[in-house]
Amino acid sequence: MVFVSIAILSICFILLLLLSNYLIDGLVRFSRSLKLSLFFISSLILAIGTSMPEFVSAFVSSLINAGELGIGVIIGSSITNICLILSVTALLSPIKRIKKSELTYNIAVLASSVLFMVLMLDFTLSRIDGLILLVSYAVYLYVLYRKEFDFKDNFNPGPYENIYIIIPGAVFGILIVGWLMVNVSVYIAEIAGLSLGFFGLTIMAISTSLPELTTSITASVIGKSKIAVANIVGSNIVNLLLIGGLVALINPIQLTYNPAFIFSLIYMVFVSALMMLLTRDKDVTRNEGVVFLILYIIYLLVLSGMN
Numbered sequence: 001m002v003f004v005s006i007a008i009l010s011i012c013f014i015l016l017l018l019l020s021n022y023l024i025d026g027l028v029r030f031s032r033s034l035k036l037s038l039f040f041i042s043s044l045i046l047a048i049g050t051s052m053p054e055f056v057s058a059f060v061s062s063l064i065n066a067g068e069l070g071i072g073v074i075i076g077s078s079i080t081n082i083c084l085i086l087s088v089t090a091l092l093s094p095i096k097r098i099k100k101s102e103l104t105y106n107i108a109v110l111a112s113s114v115l116f117m118v119l120m121l122d123f124t125l126s127r128i129d130g131l132i133l134l135v136s137y138a139v140y141l142y143v144l145y146r147k148e149f150d151f152k153d154n155f156n157p158g159p160y161e162n163i164y165i166i167i168p169g170a171v172f173g174i175l176i177v178g179w180l181m182v183n184v185s186v187y188i189a190e191i192a193g194l195s196l197g198f199f200g201l202t203i204m205a206i207s208t209s210l211p212e213l214t215t216s217i218t219a220s221v222i223g224k225s226k227i228a229v230a231n232i233v234g235s236n237i238v239n240l241l242l243i244g245g246l247v248a249l250i251n252p253i254q255l256t257y258n259p260a261f262i263f264s265l266i267y268m269v270f271v272s273a274l275m276m277l278l279t280r281d282k283d284v285t286r287n288e289g290v291v292f293l294i295l296y297i298i299y300l301l302v303l304s305g306m307n
Contacts, residue, residue: 002191005184012181013207016053019173021214026166043105044144046227047234048242050215051077052174053208055243059250060182061200067253069186071125072200073208074244075264078113078236079201080209082271083296089216089228090289105233106276108140112240113272117265123255130248137241181207197258201303229284236272260306267299 030045054077061070115136119129189199212235216228247253255261271292278288 002188005188005191009181009184009188012177012184013210015177016174016181016208016210019170019177021211022166022170026170030167040144043230043234043237044141046215046231047238050211050231051235051238051243052171053211054239055246056175056177056179057182057200057204057208058243058247060179062247062251062253064183064186066182066186066196067125067251068255068258069182069189069196069200069204070247071120071253071255071261072197072264073204074239074247075116075261075268076201076205077209078239079264079268079271079299080205080296081212081232081235081239082275083292083299084206085209085213085216085228086232086275086284087289087292087296088213090284090292091286092217094285094289105144105230105237106272106279108143109233109236110269110272110276112136112140112237113269116240116244117269120261120265123257123261125244125248125253127249127252130245130250130252133241133245134249137237137245140237140241195258195260197255197260198303198306201260201264202300229279260303263302263306264299271295 054073057073058070061067061073115133119125119132185199185204186196188194189196212231215231274295275292278284278291
């Protein structure tokens with residue numbers, strides 16, 4: 001039965017990846033019709049699309065009283081985005097000439113991380129906490145809209161016949177697959193003797209970050225590495241503020257004391273601050289990519305020891 005569950009989980013991961021890619025291309029195509037800039041597309045439209053697996057995982061987890069898994073996915077994905085995805089992107093194609101206006105959004109990532117950590121210090125994500133997170137996200141959207149609503153980039157996603165069918169269909173498929181994936185994950189974690197928090201912070205976090213990873217790799221290959229930075233920035237803000245806020249507002253989450261969560265929250269703030277500092281020269285070199293990759297390996301090793 002365990003092997004069957006692992007096989008189902010693997011199939012779910014593949015389906016999530018495929019459905020997320022359909023959703024991403026549909027959203028990008030739709031956003032182009034509204035004449036949005038590439039940075040706006042990447043940090044908002046793509047970020048929301050690639051964060052759908054995290055949202056479904058966190059949402060379903062809270063509904064079945066497995067909030068520890070959902071919060072683990074949110075925190076773990078944020079760390080994975082910075083340490084793993086940014087490092088892979090930089091190693092494939094160093095990111096150069098990031099605009100100063102684009103770098104300012106790294107401050108928003110750090111601020112979101114600090115806010116989420118502060119709200120989680122009592123191991124509770126209440127409806128009031130959720131409202132605070134959503135209001136913060138609304139402020140971020142307003143600033144982003146005022147600065148970036150100006151189409152000036154030439155970006156051509158793959159065409160689809162009808163995005164008004166593709167987008168809702170992809171969202172519905174992601175919801176169904178996500179529901180199945182979360183339930184199977186809970187079963188596997190229980191059988192393997194792993195805590196839901198550890199499972200969410202590591203395996204689920206990596207799995208739900210696959211859309212961000214594929215988007216970043218594709219962007220590097222076509223010479224648009226800055227898309228990766230914008231997507232990482234946007235995805236982390238979406239994970240922490242929008243997804244965390246919606247989940248808390250719908251079904252407040254109460255967690256038990258877990259040192260792994262405390263360590264992960266602090267580590268998330270640390271790598272967010274490091275990303276802001278290392279990108280001040282407007283470049284992300286291969287050496288910096290190696291640093292982030294080493295930090296991710298250290299994070300996984302420490303978590304394994306804690307579990």
